[in-house]
Amino acid sequence: MTTDNRCSGVRSPLICAYACFFSGLAVAGWVEAAPKKARPAPAETPTTETAAPDPRLAISATGEMSGYYDTDKVSVGSPTIAGNVADPVAGWSVGGRYLLDAVSAASVDIVSSASGRWKELRNVGQGDIKYKPGDVSVDIAGGVSHEPDYLSLSLGGTLTLDLLDKNLVPMVAYTFGHDTAGVSTTPFEIFSRVLIKHTFRVGATIIVDPATSFDIVSDIFIERGNQAKPYRFIPLFAPGAANDLQAGASIAQVNMVRLSLRPGDALPLERNRLALTGRLSHRFSGSAFHVEERLYNDDWGLKASTTDARWVVDVGRSVLFWPHVRAHIQAPVIFWKRVYEASMGPSGAIGVPAIRTGDRELGPLHTMTLGGGLRFRLGQFGGETSWTLTVQGDTVFTKYDDALFITKRTAYFGSVALEAAID
């Protein structure tokens, strides 16, 4: 992987900013940090004005296959291809990515709606252009995601600036998103819901000392439109009829006491969200530790804390191994109810709560993720192309504290990626 290719990934642009800077420091191959193993590190070699620039382009291509399965009978297979072309001397790069999700689901939400197994394909295309002629870097990125019943478009830009000898790299970014949701058998012209998304991001990467960096980012999300899921129908109960329904009540138990009326999901049409993320990375003599904390709040009342940590260990000169742990806890939105009760008018008319949802991810929950990965630098096999293989997996345990049908879910995720880089 070339340094420029790192900048084409999905990681924070802040990290990319200084990763790109290191393109003049870290050439292909691990840069040894331990003194006993130290080779003449390129990073410690003074550059001179007479050094001839390498006129060749840096080209990389990645293929990845990932799979997902959970105990709620949802499975997803996702092949991904990505490519990047960069001219490190001129300071530009162009990248693209294509992902296909093949989803098959017979989850409790689908079964409780008396539907059969549901299958769908999602196509995702993304591209970005980056130009960094000097201390300023501009990155324009766009994406398209398409399913038979959902179309998502986005376009955004990121501006970064190198300050204080690149010890401080502030950034600002904005992304516009336009989502259209429908139902799979009906054209958008007949039925669709539009969601407009504005995302503002401001932050900085700060070099703390020769082995430590710190990222801090604030995200503001402004969303306008209907986010309710057209396929989700809410169990509705007569007043007092569901007092005995506990969290995790089965489909049969719910069906015994629910009303025949099945109103759809209904959510507020505006949502303003705010997140603050800090990320600390420290390089020890034979490993690196990354820890991230994200605090979140929105005007639907959802508050959350997410902690994510990876300890990346050097296993020899060409292998990295990392355990991964992630913990997430959230409080419910203010309109969350395990049981929504209808109101009965004097004439017998049934009143339905105006705002209602069965989306468990809007309720109180906590998750714990345990996993890890391996990255092998396979070498060049005698040619100019260097190969890197990455294998990783996670197991995600989710506990729903106040939801019907299920109270917990275990999900398994794994991926294998092979990258070829031509320098």
Add this chain to the structure above:
Amino acid sequence: MLVVLAVLMAGILGACQHVSPYQRARLAHPSMTEDFSSPGAGHMTAIHEGSVGGGGAGEAGCGCN
């Protein structure tokens, strides 16, 4: 929020030492600079957690749940 961010950054910067380019071998190590997540993992997280969002590229409302 911007004020909080500015104060945080000022505090952190005050505690930082100036690091010259030739001192950055450890910061340049792949274990510090490379991406160790995957697009699939990011999408899974977005589905599982109610607070994730605002990614730079479009993500549809996959009905996995």
